[in-house]
Amino acid sequence: MLNEHRAGTGADTGPTSDQLRISRSAEFHDFPWPAVGDRGYTGRMTDSSEPTYQQSIPTLSTDRYTLPALGFGTYRLWGKSGAQSTETALSMGYRLIDSAYNYENEGTVGAGIRAAIDKGIVSRNDVTVTSKLPGRYHEHDKALSAIEESLYRTGLDYIDLYLIHWPNPKQGKYVEAWKTLMEARDRGLIRNIGVCNFTPEHLDTLEQETGELPVINQVELHPYFNQADTRAYDTEHGIITEAWSPLARGAVFEEDTIVSIAKNHDASVGQVVLAWHRAIGSLAIPKSASEKRQKENLDSLHVTLTSDEVEAINALTKTDGREKDQDPDEYEEF
Numbered sequence: 184m185l186n187e188h189r190a191g192t193g194a195d196t197g198p199t200s201d202q203l204r205i206s207r208s209a210e211f212h213d214f215p216w217p218a219v220g221d222r223g224y225t226g227r228m229t230d231s232s233e234p235t236y237q238q239s240i241p242t243l244s245t246d247r248y249t250l251p252a253l254g255f256g257t258y259r260l261w262g263k264s265g266a267q268s269t270e271t272a273l274s275m276g277y278r279l280i281d282s283a284y285n286y287e288n289e290g291t292v293g294a295g296i297r298a299a300i301d302k303g304i305v306s307r308n309d310v311t312v313t314s315k316l317p318g319r320y321h322e323h324d325k326a327l328s329a330i331e332e333s334l335y336r337t338g339l340d341y342i343d344l345y346l347i348h349w350p351n352p353k354q355g356k357y358v359e360a361w362k363t364l365m366e367a368r369d370r371g372l373i374r375n376i377g378v379c380n381f382t383p384e385h386l387d388t389l390e391q392e393t394g395e396l397p398v399i400n401q402v403e404l405h406p407y408f409n410q411a412d413t414r415a416y417d418t419e420h421g422i423i424t425e426a427w428s429p430l431a432r433g434a435v436f437e438e439d440t441i442v443s444i445a446k447n448h449d450a451s452v453g454q455v456v457l458a459w460h461r462a463i464g465s466l467a468i469p470k471s472a473s474e475k476r477q478k479e480n481l482d483s484l485h486v487t488l489t490s491d492e493v494e495a496i497n498a499l500t501k502t503d504g505r506e507k508d509q510d511p512d513e514y515e516e517f
């Protein structure tokens with residue numbers, strides 16, 4: 184167990200090391216760990232038989248589940264270029280890939296993963312593939328069909344992590360969806376199950392109704408909306424908190440506090456934001472179509488913030504800091 188990434192000791196600087204462990208045990212990844220700038224980064228990784236850049240990613244664990252501490256988002260990656268971006272991300276060292284039925288790119292992502300496997304870049308066991316159940320398919324039979332459809336679209340034999348995309352509490356069927364995910368896991372279609380956008384109240388309901396909590400809860404989480412309450416609940420219940428829109432889709436890039444911390448570290452603003460996620464125990468899944476920014480985001484693993492810097496970024500959170508006002512108690516997505 185290694186906790187060197189954690190900066191700060193306050194209640195809002197992340198879970199205790201007993202609750203959440205970040206490790207460089209290379210459980211997933213055997214790549215070397217080059218210092219920033221150790222290797223030249225040139226050309227397209229996937230055109231080269233000898234990759235020019237690879238980054239080992241530490242793991243993040245609860246007692247129930249282990250994931251790479253940094254993942255790769257794929258929203259709006261489509262078609263040939265999207266498959267190429269996914270393959271390139273795997274070449275560089277990303278091992279946690281986030282897709283969803285509703286992104287209409289499970290085929291794209293699956294093609295990128297299968298190409299990487301075919302070229303010997305990764306083995307299937309090295310990759311954690313995530314997809315998500317849409318709100319319109321929360322009922323049992325529809326949910327099972329959607330999961331099977333996701334499998335066909337990816338062209339994979341199983342999906343590692345399948346999540347309920349939104350709780351849609353007004354529709355009121357997320358418990359039925361959860362029970363169906365449990366069944367699909369028992370049938371071997373998916374390996375692990377989780378949720379997105381669940382509040383502590385929704386999670387309590389799952390536990391009361393089914394006796395089982397998700398292994399991860401993926402929520403909107405960035406410096407303007409840091410989800411301290413949900414993170415505390417998740418940690419207490421052995422749930423990994425995964426951050427969607429971890430860079431706030433760029434909305435935080437001109438924030439003076441972060442710009443000035445970035446200058447201190449000779450790092451980019453994006454790298455500082457991702458280092459902050461790591462420091463508070465949040466698993467970020469930044470999306471980038473660009474090889475350069477994929478690499479930049481991986482290199483955030485070399486940036487370690489001081490506890491004061493973490494606190495300064497924590498202080499930027501706002502009650503209305505959501506990017507698109509998507510409060511899961513009100514907002515519904517189908």
Ligand SMILES: NC(=O)c1ccc[n+]([C@@H]2O[C@H](COP(=O)([O-])OP(=O)(O)OC[C@H]3O[C@@H](n4cnc5c(N)ncnc54)[C@H](OP(=O)(O)O)[C@@H]3O)[C@@H](O)[C@H]2O)c1
Nearest residue numbers: 256257258281379427428429430431432453469470471472
């Ligand atoms: N469960 C949910 O409800 C939910 C909701 C939203 C998103 N998600 C997941 O979370 C993932 C990440 O969230 P997101 O895509 O919304 O937002 P994000 O990762 O915060 O930001 C992505 C944007 O930032 C740019 N970018 C990436 N790295 C950068 C860097 N180092 N410097 C400057 N710009 C950079 C990207 O452009 P380029 O591509 O041009 O680099 C893209 O426009 C999604 O892709 C999706 O997988 C889940």
